[in-house]
Amino acid sequence: MARKLVGAAAALIATFACAADGIQHASPTGIKGALEAEYIGLLPGDSFRMRSGKCSDCKVPKQSLWYFEKEPIAVPGARSIASGFYPGVDRMSDVARWAAGSHAERLDHPSVVWIGAPSILAGAVMLPGAQRVRTLGGTELDVRLVPRIPTNLSYANGDTATWLGGREVRIRGSLDITDGKEAFVARTIWPVDFAFQPASMQSKPLQNPADLEAFVREPIKNARGIETRLVWERHPGQLRDWKQKPVLGFILNGAQGDDDESLGGHFAVATGRIGDNGEWSNWAVNNFYNLDSFSEKGIVAATLPMDNYLMDLNSGQQYYRPSYMLVAVLNNARTAAAFQGGVQRVFNHFYRHDFQYRHASANCAGISVDVFDALGWTIPKRGPTAPLKSLAAYGYLAAKDGSLQSGRKIYDYLNEEQTRLLPAVAFDAMGQDLLQIVGAGGKPQRALSAYEQQLRSDVEAIFLVRIPQVPSSRVFGSAPVYSFDEFQARVPADQKDWKIVPVEPRPFPAALRDPSSIAEEDPSPVPLPIAGIVVGVFGLLGALLAWRRKKKAAARKQAARQSAELVH
Template sequence: MFNLRAIATGFLLMSTTSLSMAAAPAGVKSALEGQRFGLLPADSFRLTNGKCKDCPTLPQSLWYFEDDLVAVPHAGKPMSGYKPQSATVADVKEWAASPEAAALAHPGLVWLGSPHLLDNVTILPNARELRSADGSTAALRLVPKISTNLSYWDKSTSQYFSERQVRMRGTVAEVGGEQAFVARTVWPKDYVLNPATMVARPLGARETLAAFVQEDGGGARSPFSTRLLWEREPGAARGWHGKPVLGIMLNGAQGDDDEAYGGHFAIATGTIGEQGEWSDWLVNNFYNLDSISEKGIIASAVPMDNYLMDLNSGQQYYRPSYMLVAVLGKARTAVAFQGGVQRVFNRFYRHDFTYAHAAANCTGISMDVFKALGWNVPERGATSSLKAIGAYGYLSVKEMSLASGRKIYDYLTEEQTRLYPAVAFEAAGSDLLQLVGAAPGLARELTAYEKQLQGDVEAIVLVRIPQIPSSRAMGSNPVFSFDEFMRRTPPDQKDWKIVPVGPRPFPAELHGNPMASSAPSPVPLPVAGIGLLGLAGMGALVRRRQKRKSAA
């Protein structure tokens, strides 16, 4: 078995702007050549790894990628900062009101993983060879499955990709005595946003975004599709090439993990390519930094093709996805989000706040950035305070642990648009449609950011992205409520299919300024009393039973 990370790191010693390797597949080029990372040109970055000693990037963020390939800004390029003493919303809000927010600074890093790109190629059915655009063939190898990943590419994957042209990220390397392209990411070229062929089909009077997500069990086996929900000038020529975008991404439920029915949420920014391409959009992907993902995922800004189609960590290898795309006439609303979320990433890597499955998960962190900018997506409220109190007492007693009771209490009392990816997707999408007049119901005074969004959006597109066939079970739509989650999981938690993950201890010397506010808020005294009384009562019952046994 070969070590692709070592291979990729070795290639950093070579020029990344020109390749002169014998027998390299035709068309291979640097991952930076003529590319973009979202709204920024890739040539303003350089390739390195987390061991870099002269990078302007925060050492805390580099620590996570010591043995992997990242792109960091060239010296002298403006880079996003942070304000550690502020809460997320306060920091982004203050920054957004400053002159600094007018221009997009660079993120500290973009997780790239691979130094080379190979476009417009065909994978032959055996997945051992590829055919380049000039008709020549070359050896193809796949990056190895990481040991903790439960499934991987199989014959069905080879068949799927052999039916279409693809774009690949990977490394040209000598494998088994021959030059080969070792693919880490494979992107289907027919996944495009083509305005010329897109038919306008607004949501019907009784249609909802939630129904779209739930259709056909989530659509894991459905074909890739796009649907134009609204455009500012119907009938006019759609010149979308180069237009900036905001993409709201919802990833579905996994088919082999009962803890993952909630799905995942992220926001992407970028521009639409000449042929409707969107593989180079930048996705702001928040995951728990303090545990090791079984699929190798690390929280970061990452290109869309890596986010969806990395052979190990790509979302599409374990669930379907849905995306709402706002095509913009001006970049300012996308620039504001991207600039704001980059500040949040800086603080996140420093551990100024930590990931929390209820209070600060992928959904809550992303929605907080919009809130700080001034997009007041209508809230749905908590699930139920009454249920939260009952569940707190019940679980505290059942599991003899106040921590277990506290966990369920936090879930049931958290605002649902910050907790559930599907609820956030539906709420933000519905509000966006109302903002542009595509749906009724807007009844509030708009903020400056909301007025910008209202005026800048030229079209809204709904995208369905199927799960890539592999050895993994097919996924489905994510849940929209706690009750739905409970209906879909086995009654006894011992029967849940769970993928255990190990901890990733963060070095104490790298800690930034951990904030007191990142700790959980105290449980109200009456609720805490219920839990304590329950535990005390259970303890007394256990002691009485022990005395009876002793007396007998």
């Protein structure tokens, strides 16, 4: 069902180019190939090729292609080297081993980039009603939107058209010619005025650790554009020339307003360069989602351009919640390239199912934190939520739902390290520690690793960004939760009353499994501490029963002796 419509949407953008590498050349209307004069993160677009997941000449793992059979993707070009992986090695060990080698100094290409569409319409102004644009050449061109995926509960509407009207936009999509009439079929619409303005960026350092959370919780004032706040710079008062400066971007997406399971928000890490005019739509975002189900919005875990990540009409984060970002502007690309190179290897393991997405122990935040940990950035721990409470919660839910798996789920949530469990806590912990590393709050409180020393040396400035939710038929979201207790306070007491969007499973084909993959076992429905308690309780009961039997036997013997004495 969902797959068919995603395929139909992809069919609308099937005009791959004349050139062998799938690159179109810019027309007077401003339409160009998606890779032409573009970057994907830190890598030039012309070092990739446009393909689909059915590519027969792509030298990348076949498991990666399977998820994008009907989707336009970018794969490494003929002369480009794709990121590899070590078979039979877990993802953390893989990244650590790779980072320790000399080849880590070179940023290889991701096996797959979910590019979404073959063309870009740049420099166009959206006319009132959002059904036509005025192109660079001054002509008008019809704009149509890709279809809404049936499982997607909301879509662009008149409020969206009003929000976009009169703005210069950058659109990913394809040119459709029907009965001699041209129309650009839009999949992603990005407002050009989202660009950063370093020279006029307000400098307002964080005064205490709570300020970062307060920034996220503060209502977004300007629902039309982004808000920025400079919190640290190496050379205050000097000209902020950030043109083509590399960056590490930490993205926190908020809570959805119509899905109680999404109140924890979402987390991703981006790499790229700030454009000459403050552009950032082509940063590479590394987005982890569950591969074993079909997202109701068509999201697939992947490396993808920022405009696709935030502004895709079906899967874009901004169409269903606000977002926040902490950006580290760098004077050297090495720290960003190290993360990008490491996370690309993790994606290779992920697509092969060497490990699974788990909402407690291997989610969007946890996987990203693990990559930095393997590189040498030890993000301070916040500890698990409630280990003692988890024992009672396990028993309660297991009995209430009649399911040991249900008990195991709550047990894992309450015992997982919070910086790996909750996107908002990961965002806060990374931001606070990065400021400590660069010296914003004085001298770092620990000896720094080699990677942390590079961060301390390379970061030129740190700023925050608030990104508004795009008005549409969806209700507005809010800041994500910062604790399990806050989550419980914001959802209905009875889980039957939760607003949840059901999704279809997406089984991974057995034929694609590699025998060299480490078999990741599902956790036992009875956690070891619970099993220990159960064994201990039964052992205690057994000892008590044995003691009582022994006591009764001794009493009987005593009574028998007394009877014998009376007889004599």
